[in-house]
Amino acid sequence: MKNDLRDVMRNFVTGVCVISTYSDQGATRRHDAITANSFTSVSLDPPLVSISLRTESVFLTDLMESKVWGVSILDSTQEGTARSFARPREEREEKLRQLSLETGEKTGTLLLDAPAWLECRTRDHLVVGDHIMVIGEVVALGVRGSGSPLIFVQGGFHRFESEQVGN
DSSP: OHHHHHHHHTTSOEEOEEEEEEEEETTEEEEEEEEESOEEEEEETTEEEEEEEETTOHHHHHHHHHOEEEEEEOBGGGHHHHHHTTSOHHHHHHHHHHSOEEEOTTTOOEEESOSEEEEEEEEEEEEETTEEEEEEEEEEEEEOOOOOBEEEETTEEEEOOOOOOOO
16 A cells, blocks of 8 residues: 555645754754655644654654754755755755755744745654654744745656636
8 A cells, every 4th residue: 555655645746845953962053954745734823833754764853852843945946955955864964054044043943045934843743654743833934935836746846837727
């Protein structure tokens, strides 16, 4: 069934974002970020979102320890960024050193120059199969622009072209 579900889900269009967190190792803070498309809004009141990560993810370990995370929602010009943060941890750390980043005021997580962003504090988590769904309360958010979003479908990145269908 695993391959059949993957084949079906390849047809579901999702947005693309970079999730960031950190781990404190003594006086040193080590930031990390990953590309994700398993991000979704859960509730407007209170404002809650979720992300699902593989249980063996080292990024997940850091997120569960820090209990805070940032979300940078990418636009169609940021496919290279999405690909960079889908790489192994050492390569992601190199990319973090190359980008212009902001530190979130509420969480200390890194935020990319992206059209929209959120800062979250972990509220709960659920073990769901081979993933953990982390539910976060949105503690800060913002919109910087409204470029064409980067989307993921059929195993690849695409640009969303706005064409309204029906009413």
